[in-house]
Amino acid sequence: MTIDELRARAAERQQTCSQIKKMIVSRLDLEIDPDWITDDQPLFGRGLELDSLDVLELYVAIEAEFGVALYDSEMAVFGSVSRLAEEVNPALRA
Amino acid sequence: MASVLASAHPQETVYGQVGDATVPLRFSSLDEEYKVLRERAAVLDLGGHGLIEITGPDAVAFAQRVLARDVEYLTSDRCMMTLLLDADGQVVDQVLAFGREDGILLESSCGAGARLLAHLRANNDEGVEIADRSGDLTVLGLEGPYAWGVVGRLIDGELASLPFESVVDTTWNGADIVFARTGFTGEYGYQMIVPIEHAADLWRQSLEHAQAAGQEALELAMLEVRQPIPRHEVTEGATVVEIGANWLVDVTKDEFVGREAVLAAFEAGGGRRTVGFSGGDGVPAPGTRVWVNGQDIGEVVHAVHSVGLGATLGLARVDHDLAAAGLELTVGGTEVTTLTSPYIVPKSWSIPII
Known part of the structure; x- marks a missing residue:
């Protein structure tokens, strides 16, 4: 793969991550720039310090924004923004 | 020690x-x-974690100024992880801050107690009591x-x-x-x-x-699980954003040492970012170059053999537009794949406390 093809692939993931960050900030009324959240930082406990009520809010938000229902998923899908990106955009796993 | x-x-x-x-x-x-x-x-x-107690009437004000997260209302039943930065926004240490009735207790990262103590004393404009409790x-x-x-x-x-x-x-x-x-x-x-x-x-x-x-x-x-390890990840000149330790810094806080430098680095964009990778036979040394088709895009920060993955696991700091999971890169002479964090899912995430 050429470097430009790799950049395009990275951009696709970063775009999905960016969409997720904006959704999190908006739905949870966080006072930070969405880009301040990194793709790899933990979301629950450490990191963004979301709690179980936030998870419920995010389930609803993800289904509304991406059409993906994660209600029965393991907590691991919320391990990081990048991990969540693979759930809402399975093409990233390829 | x-x-x-x-x-x-x-x-x-x-x-x-x-x-x-x-x-x-x-x-x-x-x-x-x-x-x-x-x-x-x-x-x-x-x-190996140093313990430093900050007391006196201005203890909280001092801690609030030198710590990168908001500790103004850190009560004695709470603790939080955060960073101490220098005026240039460089990481001095990553600490656990414990709220105490008469001030704040800081726990340094491993082996960084003396450096933390020296930094606190050098920045003690408020004249607080700083005691090494180690x-x-x-x-x-x-x-x-x-x-x-x-x-x-x-x-x-x-x-x-x-x-x-x-x-x-x-x-x-x-x-x-x-x-x-x-x-x-x-x-x-x-x-x-x-x-x-x-x-x-x-x-x-x-x-x-x-x-x-x-x-x-x-x-x-x-x-x-991408928990920062300062002694490996804090390299000369690397910003908080490049290290990926944003979550240990509260940029909504009005003032703390290093805030302007961190915000300037964030707003400037570009630069490098840290991404995990796995692959190859050996464990590359820090500083090993990372390549794409002969083009140098960054370097290895830290790598080990992961028992859980049964493979090499490392962090690389690469050009920001290539810092993403799922890419095939070359580290030294070996092909690796960049990863999504966490690299191992902790068992605790599926085990309730009973």
């Missing part, structure tokens, strides 16, 4: 120098200790998917289910200890700050319910 628990460690303990501390790297074997940490419950000698207190950790059970058998089952970053002043065998729900590895984690004269007894009693794990197993498990 040697561990105050050295006399209680097994004879075959392998020690190593980490910053200003001599710490147990492993007590038996890395593989065994890692498995204990990820599958059962491990006892950790965290004596000579009379030490830290023991419990970590693992069943660490909560050890807490119940050792101290009090109710403490096991404290909310994350809660702190309780309690007693153990007549000694006053500070107990906190913390964790470095994504597993259930607890810390006990204990007077050194009681530390060996607590260590031995902990070993009746759990197995010891050394610094190597702890750092491997930290890397697997």
